[in-house]
Amino acid sequence: MEIKYDNIKVVGFDADDTLWVNETYFREAEQKFARLLSQYETENKIDQELFKMEMENLDLYGYGVKGFVLSMIESAIDLSNGKVSTATISGILHLGKEMIAKPVELLDGVEEVLEELSRDYRLIVLTKGDLLDQERKMERSGLSEYFHHIEVLSEKKEENYRNLLEHLEIKPEEFLMVGNSLKSDVLPIVNIGAQAVHVPFHTTWVHEQVHESEDNGGYRTVNNIREILRFLK
Known part of the structure; x- marks a missing residue:
């Protein structure tokens, strides 16, 4: 099944291991x-x-x-x-x-992609972790200028995403999430009717790993975040 992005107006990014090394x-x-x-x-x-x-x-x-x-x-x-x-x-x-x-080490292609997409889309960060630490990393990254909103969630499950999109007045069909974790960034998003792109990181915490039986597809996987520009531009 072909995945189309014609309706996308807002692109969300995970932070750790999607924007920078963690x-x-x-x-x-x-x-x-x-x-x-x-x-x-x-x-x-x-x-x-x-x-x-x-x-x-x-x-x-x-x-x-x-x-x-x-x-x-x-x-x-x-x-x-x-x-x-x-x-x-x-x-x-x-x-x-x-x-x-630790210094914030941006992953390959991240700033290039954010700069391109920020011209045509509203960009937000949806991450989890310690609030102070994530705020500190965002400041050190130099990426804040590209984002309209930054949210640090306690969990990244369907309910969390659904509530946040509703709060930000974003329709699921107009939202695309980009992240390295199938469990946290991709599958919950697909399940609420939004789009997702999986950008695998070479190391995945055991808690974030997904069994094949849990993966129903419905998303796109890319090897490098730059590939997003091929279908969003």
């Missing part, structure tokens, strides 16, 4: 965390327990670096049976600060 820094931090805890468990076991802790804490802390750091600290306490040193806790806090201080 997940890579979490994977690096996980490796450093495993080294900090290496006297207690294997790297594989530490990774498993940390992910389990993140899932248990997700409703409390939400997404982002701060919740990740809290889960690392709690995992360290559990994995060490309460014997983890204050030096190791300090090391974990340092990992978090390192992540927050």
